[in-house]
Amino acid sequence: MFKDVLRNLVEGTDGAVASILMGFDGITVDSYTRTTTPGAPPWSVETVGAEYSALLGQIKQASAMLEFGTTSEVSVQADGMTTVVRLLNDEYFVALAIEPSANMGRARYNLRVKSSSLIEQLS
Amino acid sequence: MFKDVLRNLVEGTDGAVASILMGFDGITVDSYTRTTTPGAPPWSVETVGAEYSALLGQIKQASAMLEFGTTSEVSVQADGMTTVVRLLNDEYFVALAIEPSANMGRARYNLRVKSSSLIEQLS
Numbered sequence: 001m002f003k004d005v006l007r008n009l010v011e012g013t014d015g016a017v018a019s020i021l022m023g024f025d026g027i028t029v030d031s032y033t034r035t036t037t038p039g040a041p042p043w044s045v046e047t048v049g050a051e052y053s054a055l056l057g058q059i060k061q062a063s064a065m066l067e068f069g070t071t072s073e074v075s076v077q078a079d080g081m082t083t084v085v086r087l088l089n090d091e092y093f094v095a096l097a098i099e100p101s102a103n104m105g106r107a108r109y110n111l112r113v114k115s116s117s118l119i120e121q122l123s
Numbered sequence: 124m125f126k127d128v129l130r131n132l133v134e135g136t137d138g139a140v141a142s143i144l145m146g147f148d149g150i151t152v153d154s155y156t157r158t159t160t161p162g163a164p165p166w167s168v169e170t171v172g173a174e175y176s177a178l179l180g181q182i183k184q185a186s187a188m189l190e191f192g193t194t195s196e197v198s199v200q201a202d203g204m205t206t207v208v209r210l211l212n213d214e215y216f217v218a219l220a221i222e223p224s225a226n227m228g229r230a231r232y233n234l235r236v237k238s239s240s241l242i243e244q245l246s
Contacts, residue, residue: 043189051185058181059199062174066166069202076182079192105228 006032015102018045026053086115129155138225141168149176
């Protein structure tokens with residue numbers, strides 16, 4: 001079930017490379033990597049997720065400390081990859097890695113739409 | 124000079140509340156807070172910047188570790204505030220805080236355009 005959502009997310013977003021559903025403890029629930037990308041990515045989406053799980057915990061704390069309320073989305077653009085993360089609840093997040101040239105607005109929209117389906121399945 | 128750019132950035136972006144130019148060491152170069160916002164924000168933009176300076180250092184490290192290259196932009200959406208950060212060079216970043224209902228695409232665009240002017244002035 002999770003795999004289907006993650007696959008649809010990647011295959012339905014131009015320039016998307018991989019997606020992962022993960023706990024803030026760094027444990028992967030499920031992930032999907034687009035295999036048709038020319039030259040497989042030199043990284044595993046699990047490694048990316050694990051790096052982000054630690055960062056997201058600190059970003060959540062910072063938002064709360066600043067009284068900005070609950071963090072819902074974090075995005076990081078680097079030269080080689082853009083990562084958009086949607087925080088689903090207190091325990092889980094979903095991340096979508098897209099190529100830097102891809103349409104980030106569309107990726108954010110798709111991620112937000114699929115998030116509700118993931119939240120339902122998680123509860 | 125920096126103040127002018129930061130002011131233009133805030134006043135020229137619908138829903139923008141404050142902007143700050145800061146070093147990754149957490150030291151503020153300059154900042155601007157829109158005073159006409161009804162109900163002054165309960166936070167100072169310096170406190171927000173200082174929180175982000177620590178986070179950004181870790182995000183830069185994570186991007187480098189994952190071989191995603193140099194980080195150029197980070198955005199965090201929380202219930203009460205959206206923060207868009209543009210990393211200018213190895214030493215400085217500029218952050219723009221906007222209301223959650225504001226147009227984030229426009230904020231990102233304005234921040235990117237103003238960044239080149241800030242980079243010029245910093246060098």
